[in-house]
Structure formats: structure tokens, C-alpha cells
Amino acid sequence: MASLAAPLSRPQVILFDVNETLLDMGPLKQAVNAAFGNKAAFNQWFGLLLQHSLVATVTDQYFTFAALADAALDMAAHMLQEKPLSHAQKHELTALLTQLPPHPDVPAGLRQLRAAGYRLVAFTNSTAPALAEQLRYAGLTEYFEQQLSVDAVHRYKPHLDTYQYATAQAAVAPAHALLVAAHGWDVAGALAAGLQAAFLARPGQTLYPLAPPPTYQAPTLTALAEQLA
Secondary structure, eight states: OOOSSOOSSOOSEEEEOOBTTTBOOHHHHHHHHHHHTOTTHHHHHHHHHHHHHHHHHHTTOOOOHHHHHHHHHHHHHHHHTOOOOOHHHHHHHHHGGGSOOBOTTHHHHHHHHHHTTOEEEEEESSOHHHHHHHHHHHTOGGGOSEEEEGGGTTOOTTSHHHHHHHHHHHTSOGGGEEEEESOHHHHHHHHHTTOEEEEEOOTTOOOOTTSOOOSEEESSHHHHHHHHO
């Protein structure tokens, strides 16, 4: 697929969202739905998790992603009118966030981008220890020169401060960085912060129609790597 908009320049650094973009959350989706006995449970839970990470940010509070995930499980049970999960059940589910496989296209796509001379950085709403564990489990650690977490600024993406933090850590101007994400809200945030942005159209994901179009769009990371190469 062709680029949707002419990039300002060849990006010097590529920042990667992790959950759903690089990692397949299918096993976690199955586990959450099974725990509640409800096929709508995962989507309800994960939507609440993202929503309340934004609530925390705009009300100038901060809770770790794991703490928000735990609270969102309680909220999902209430909203779905299902029996609340025990502490042990919730811990088992949130632990699965660090035990996710990569999407099949990810290792090859990362290799292509590194071979093309790009600097690669992982950038997530998870904490730094969780991110390190995620990348180790998925076998992706070697591809990234840095692992960045919003935990350092106590705000969640898509707050503009998070992207400014990431580009500062990577020592590049925002216009010379490209964010890759499977979430329309993350793409919108990166564009608003002055970055280039690429949308990976993972199944079930969509762009935010009121935001500017992404610099790039592709169905897989290998397809995106071909555009960028």
C-alpha cells in the first residue's frame, strides 16, 4: 500500500507501540473471556483499561498499567453483570500481559528495518520491568536499542508529554521520529506531537477519523518495512 502522506524526512528513529502492535493479545483475550464466561469480556476490559489510563492522566494522577488493569477487571465484571474475579484470578490474567507471542510478521519486519539502517525503540504504556519481560518472552529484545516506558513521566499515551519524552530519550527531533502503532488514538497522539506515524491495520483496529491521516499505513510490519526501505 502506498504512503498516505509525504513524510517530512526519512525517520532517524522508529518508535514501536508494543501491546497489539508487536504482540498478539489473542491468548490474553481467550483467557479473559474464559474467566468471565463471556465473549465480550476482553473488549470490555481492555477498553476500560485504556479509558481509565486517560482518566488518570487528565486528572493528574498516576497508577501503573497493572494496577489499572486490575481495577478494569472489577469494572468489567460489574458492567457485564458477571461474578467478580478473585485476587488470584486477576493476578493470573494481568500476568499474561508479559507472556504474549509476537505477531508472525514482527520478527521479519524488525530485521528488515534494522537492515535498512533504522534505529528501533520500544515505547509502551507498560512499566519498564514489564516491557523488558514482554520483549524477553517474545524473543524481541535484540532488535531494540532502547526500551522506553511512560512510567518515567507518569502520563499515558496519547498525552503529548509522552512522545516528547520518547524523542528526547532517542535524541531526535519529533519530526525525525516515526511512531508505529495499531491504535488510532496512538497515531493521533504522535501526529499531534509532531512525529510521523504509521498505522498497522491489525484485525479489529481502526484509525480515528477526526485525526489527520497517518504518514504510512500497512497491514503488517513486513509490508511497512518494504515501504520504508
